[in-house]
Amino acid sequence: MKKFTHLLVKEIRELVTKQLIFSLVFTMALFYFIGNVMKSEVKKAIGKQTIAVLDQDGSELSKSLIGTLQMGNYVPKAISAATPEEAIAAVRAGTENVLLVIPQGFGESVSALSPKPIETYAFIRSFSMIGIRRSEVLKGIISAMNSYVSDEYIKKRLPDADPKRLKNPIPIREFVSIQDRRAEVSASAIAGFISTQTMMIPIILMMIIIYASQMVISAIAMEKQNKTLETLLTVPISRTSIVTAKMLASGLVGLLSAVFYMVGYRYFMTGITGDFQAASGVGPIVKELGLSLSGSSLIVLGASLFMAILCALAMATILGVLAEDFRSAQSLIMPVILLVMIPYFLTLFSDPKTLSLPAKVLLMAIPFSHSFLAVQNMFLGEYKNVIFGMLYMAAFFTVLVILAGRIFSSDKVLTMKLRWGKKKVVL
Amino acid sequence: MASVLSVENLKKSYGQLEAVKGVSFEVGHGEIFALIGPNGAGKTTTLRIVATLLTPSGGKVTLQGHDLKTQPEKIREDISYLPEEAGAYRNMKGQDYLKFMAGFYSEDPAKTAEYLKRAEDICGLGPRLKDKVGTYSKGMVRKLLLGRALMTKPAMSILDEPTSGLDVINSLEVREIIRGFAGEGISVLLSSHNMLEIEFLSDRVALIDKGVILDSGTPAGLKEKYKANNLETVFRSALR
Numbered sequence: 001m002k003k004f005t006h007l008l009v010k011e012i013r014e015l016v017t018k019q020l021i022f023s024l025v026f027t028m029a030l031f032y033f034i035g036n037v038m039k040s041e042v043k044k045a046i047g048k049q050t051i052a053v054l055d056q057d058g059s060e061l062s063k064s065l066i067g068t069l070q071m072g073n074y075v076p077k078a079i080s081a082a083t084p085e086e087a088i089a090a091v092r093a094g095t096e097n098v099l100l101v102i103p104q105g106f107g108e109s110v111s112a113l114s115p116k117p118i119e120t121y122a123f124i125r126s127f128s129m130i131g132i133r134r135s136e137v138l139k140g141i142i143s144a145m146n147s148y149v150s151d152e153y154i155k156k157r158l159p160d161a162d163p164k165r166l167k168n169p170i171p172i173r174e175f176v177s178i179q180d181r182r183a184e185v186s187a188s189a190i191a192g193f194i195s196t197q198t199m200m201i202p203i204i205l206m207m208i209i210i211y212a213s214q215m216v217i218s219a220i221a222m223e224k225q226n227k228t229l230e231t232l233l234t235v236p237i238s239r240t241s242i243v244t245a246k247m248l249a250s251g252l253v254g255l256l257s258a259v260f261y262m263v264g265y266r267y268f269m270t271g272i273t274g275d276f277q278a279a280s281g282v283g284p285i286v287k288e289l290g291l292s293l294s295g296s297s298l299i300v301l302g303a304s305l306f307m308a309i310l311c312a313l314a315m316a317t318i319l320g321v322l323a324e325d326f327r328s329a330q331s332l333i334m335p336v337i338l339l340v341m342i343p344y345f346l347t348l349f350s351d352p353k354t355l356s357l358p359a360k361v362l363l364m365a366i367p368f369s370h371s372f373l374a375v376q377n378m379f380l381g382e383y384k385n386v387i388f389g390m391l392y393m394a395a396f397f398t399v400l401v402i403l404a405g406r407i408f409s410s411d412k413v414l415t416m417k418l419r420w421g422k423k424k425v426v427l
Numbered sequence: 428m429a430s431v432l433s434v435e436n437l438k439k440s441y442g443q444l445e446a447v448k449g450v451s452f453e454v455g456h457g458e459i460f461a462l463i464g465p466n467g468a469g470k471t472t473t474l475r476i477v478a479t480l481l482t483p484s485g486g487k488v489t490l491q492g493h494d495l496k497t498q499p500e501k502i503r504e505d506i507s508y509l510p511e512e513a514g515a516y517r518n519m520k521g522q523d524y525l526k527f528m529a530g531f532y533s534e535d536p537a538k539t540a541e542y543l544k545r546a547e548d549i550c551g552l553g554p555r556l557k558d559k560v561g562t563y564s565k566g567m568v569r570k571l572l573l574g575r576a577l578m579t580k581p582a583m584s585i586l587d588e589p590t591s592g593l594d595v596i597n598s599l600e601v602r603e604i605i606r607g608f609a610g611e612g613i614s615v616l617l618s619s620h621n622m623l624e625i626e627f628l629s630d631r632v633a634l635i636d637k638g639v640i641l642d643s644g645t646p647a648g649l650k651e652k653y654k655a656n657n658l659e660t661v662f663r664s665a666l667r
Contacts, residue, residue, distance in 0.1 A: 227514035
């Protein structure tokens with residue numbers, strides 16, 4: 001055991017280089033910085049929006065309309081200009097992104113049931129997500145104005161009627177049902193909330209798998225390139241220990257790297273989505289529907305993710321043996337990436353239950369699929385599928401470890417190479 | 428002389444290619460036994476089999492009574508192997524590399540310290556041992572590896588082209604070191620292209636070509652047998 005620890009420490013030291021630490025800290029700092037910038041931009045975007053208003057009418061109706069905007073999330077700023085062109089020039093030179101021009105005679109035209117058009121100008125100052133979102137404020141303004149004017153029409157013609165009832169005569173109550181649980185909420189709100197809450201899991205898994213696999217393959221390739229593998233294979237320690245130490249070290253360092261990345265990434269994502277989520281208010285309903293993970297569910301999920309990582313490491317160990325040097329190791333990660341990407345996209349864009357049989361078989365044969373589907377299955381109470389997935393991954397891992405152990409205990413560890421030109425494994 | 432290593436009718440094939448075709452020899456306690464031959468003769472394959480890196484296709488190898496096929500772990504405790512193109516971990520300091528390798532042979536700190544002292548004496552790198560291996564010249568790496576190979580006083584040291592890539596002065600130093608350790612009871616199995624080196628170092632020599640041992644004996648005996656002045660002429664005559 002002491003020899004194993006001795007080797008494990010060496011493997012970890014080989015992987016945790018100054019470059020790796022610098023890269024991790026730099027990436028986290030970058031995410032932190034961008035997250036902070038995004039947070040302040042989002043706050044601005046969802047906060048009160050100042051809109052420039054040129055009221056050429058000055059009627060009671062136009063004033064009420066501006067008052068309505070005030071009650072919404074908008075701060076109207078009156079522009080002193082003789083013509084719309086002058087107002088446009090003034091706004092262009094300023095900071096507002098929207099100009100509203102209420103034409104002269106607007107109030108009278110509405111009374112005559114032939115309203116003159118209100119002109120809106122969106123000043124797109126950047127094509128960033130936040131910039132475009134600001135210009136979308138217009139949609140809200142137009143909707144608010146139409147609602148106000150139509151309410152006024154109805155009140156005038158049918159003073160006893162409730163404008164809201166007339167505009168939406170069929171009241172709708174939306175319910176979502178999951179298993180035996182039910183709650184009054186829109187399905188899209190739940191889907192949106194769940195996807196933002198769980199989108200991190202497959203991303204974390206993907207990152208750990210790719211990171212750790214890359215490390216195992218590179219570690220073996222570097223031993224070959226630096227001509228240290230032959231010496232290591234002749235020291236008195238079992239080959240299984242050599243394989244396990246490499247896998248475990250890569251798994252630990254991969255996990256550490258993923259934690260660094262995810263902390264930064266989470267900060268970045270919170271910057272974008274945090275305030276929107278809080279505003280949606282569906283959190284308690286999600287719990288009511290059982291769509292939150294309990295302590296035991298999180299343990300099961302963690303175990304499932306761990307099994308997937310083990311499968312990837314075992315696969316990477318075998319691929320690492322095929323590498324001749326560090327350069328060839330870079331391309332050998334491709335099979336692992338493909339096997340991660342296929343289930344990631346299939347589970348992201350489709351329902352595995354409705355897939356064709358060949359696609360379903362392919363999906364289920366890839367061990368990582370079971371971890372990608374674990375959260376979904378747990379939300380739906382299908383724990384049998386989660387357990388089956390874990391057993392499948394355990395069997396997959398066992399077979400690969402036995403295979404890796406055999407390769408390391410035989411000549412193949414030194415003689416097996418992948419020759420891209422001839423496209424065959426030469427033993 | 429008691430036999431430390433016994434190789435009987437050793438065979439090794441890679442698919443259709445027969446690299447070693449029934450090689451037999453023995454190496455005694457404290458003896459330096461050399462395999463000499465051209466490239467592709469089967470020297471390195473034989474050495475790698477004895478070092479437990481390759482599995483033989485046929486024949487029997489025993490070291491200190493342990494069978495290579497059934498007890499490779501036991502054999503690894505008794506050998507040290509220096510491959511022709513060996514390297515050390517470039518990010519490690521020389522002394523850390525030696526400490527890391529010593530850790531596989533002893534868990535006793537006193538013993539480890541003894542190994543390290545011996546390795547430092549053998550390699551003669553002095554304060555440069557505190558530098559990273561990546562900054563070493565080829566000769567320095569070779570000396571470090573030789574120190575690593577001999578520090579534990581293994582029953583059998585397997586050295587493939589021990590002076591490969593070294594300049595004349597370094598080569599002489601390395602030969603002196605090997606000779607000295609044989610005197611302390613370490614058996615050495617080595618291979619080399621350098622006939623002068625073999626003549627200087629070896630107690631006995633096997634001439635190998637195309638996977639077959641053509642002849643073996645002491646350098647002096649072989650020279651007398653083939654009426655030659657040096658081993659190069661002996662080898663040429665044996666090939667005929």
